[in-house]
Amino acid sequence: MTKPLPTVDMFEVTRLTRAGRLTEAMAMLRGTDPAAAPAGAEAPADGPRTLDLTPPDGDDAVWTLSGATARRAAGLAEKSLPEGMKAWRDRLPPALGDGDADRYGPAVAPGARFETRTFTNEAGSRAYRLYVPSRFRGAPLPLIVMLHGCTQSPDDFAAGTRMNEVAEEHGILVAYPAQSKSANASKCWNWFNGADQQRDRGEPSLIAGITREILAAFPVPAGRVYVAGLSAGGAAAAVMGETYPDLFAAVGVHSGLACGAASDVASAFGAMRGGASGGSPRRASGKGLPTIVFHGDRDSTVNPVNADQVIAQAQAEAALPTTVSQGTTPAGMRFTRKVATDAAGRAVLEQWTLHGAGHAWSGGSPAGSYTDPNGPDASREMARFFLQAAPGA
Incomplete structure (x- = not known):
């Protein structure tokens, strides 16, 4: 009879490892009492019993293992994982570890700036990056x-x-707000919390505050401000469109969920598996913003039905003329594109279904995590949709 796998708190294992407490971390992975683990298990008998640690960089960072200690810890962790847990781990989407993708660095053109800023209000503080194009x-x-x-x-x-x-x-300013580990251990935007789905409260107030801070510092025309995101960030973008329709002119949701699809952690997992309970949540604002959606039909992290619910929530009118087209990228990915237009013939809803794609940014670069270079270029298509669908005054 197969022995059942132990229940392991991976967040606690990670915390203990980062704190240099490898004995306890290994004991948790083995499913044994940490207090019963033999002393000195962090290092081989013939090696030094010291830990190479890299000091924290920033308020939300932690001490991390480095050098030979990091390699030894990785080897011990790999040996200690039960076979069933290894199989579970290998099924996870391919994401780089914290900081790994940053070594590649985002593109910054000569003469452009990529600034680091911080915004603070009653809800807390968030760092953000701002790209200012060379033009x-x-x-x-x-x-x-x-x-x-x-x-x-x-x-x-x-x-x-x-x-x-x-x-x-195109000559566009781009802001990248950063979620902090103190707000969410996995740095997810808390789109599923009721308090973080309301105007002028929680994370929506922080994202809106960052946006307004940029508007105060740079000449951005009215009606030319847009918000987009991936996964939890896509769900947060949908929240921003619903709670601040006066601030944002259009929304882009990649592999995300509709605003109000969940109200707590339990319902969040339910929505990710099968969409919002009872169908698409009602619009909070009563005003549907132009919205573009990308979603892979093989996404096992966020069910593709959520893409339909995002579009349904954004649809301001009962019926809109819709055209459907299909295509294949040069890399061989097939896609279906639906475009709904208003009375003036302007595209106001656009839905891209990526056939065979999983939970990753379509057309992205392998220099970052959660990307699928084979898909259509979601970034360029979103920018095109934003500038055409909501051109501003």
């Missing part, structure tokens, strides 16, 4: 606010989406 000379430019997915950082997200390159081509 900026004081004339008004549009702004796109990009919300990263879980475990990602602004640099990782910028590198993977290549949105800086698109911004350089």
Whole structure:
């Protein structure tokens, strides 16, 4: 009879490893009492019993293992994982570890700036990165606010989406707010919390505050501010469109969920598996913003039905003329594109279904995590949709 796998708190294992407490971490992985683990298990008998640690970089960072200690810890962890857990781990989407993607660095054109800033209000404080294209000379430019997915950082997200390159081509400002580990251990935006789905409260107030801070510092025309995101960031973008329709002119949701699809952690997992309970949540604002959606039909992290619910929530009118087209990228990925237009013939809803794709930014660069270079270029298509669907005054 197969012995059942132990229940392991991987967040606690990670915390103990980062704190240099490898004995306890290994004991947890083995399913034994940490207090019963033999002393000195962190190092081989013939090696030094010291830990190479890298000091924290920033308020939300932690001490991390480095050098030979990091390699030894990785080897011990690999040996200690039960076979069933290894199989579970290998099924996870391919994401780079914290900081790994940042070593590639996002594109910054000569003469452009990629600034690091911080915004603070009653809800807390968030760092953010701002890309200022080289062509900026004081004339008004549009702004796109990009919300990263879980475990990602602004640099990782910028590198993977290549949105800086698109911004350089079109002359666009791009902001990348950073979720902090103190707010969510996996750096996910808390789109599923009721308090983080309301205007002027929680994370929506922080993202809106960052946006307004940029508007105060740079000449951005009214009606030329857009928000987009991936996964948890895509769900947060949908929240921003619903709670701040006066601030954002259009929304891009990649592999995300509709605003109000969940109200807590339990319902979040349910929505990710099968969409919002009872179908698409009602619009909070009563005003549907132009919305573009990308979603892989093989996404096992966020069920593709959520893409339909995002579109349904954004649809302001009962019926809109819709055209459907299909295509294949040069890399061989098939896709279906649905475009709904308003009475003036302007595209207001656009849905891309990526056939065979999983949970990753379509057309992205392998320099970042959660990207699929084989798909259509979501960054360029979003920028095109934003500038055409909501051209502003």
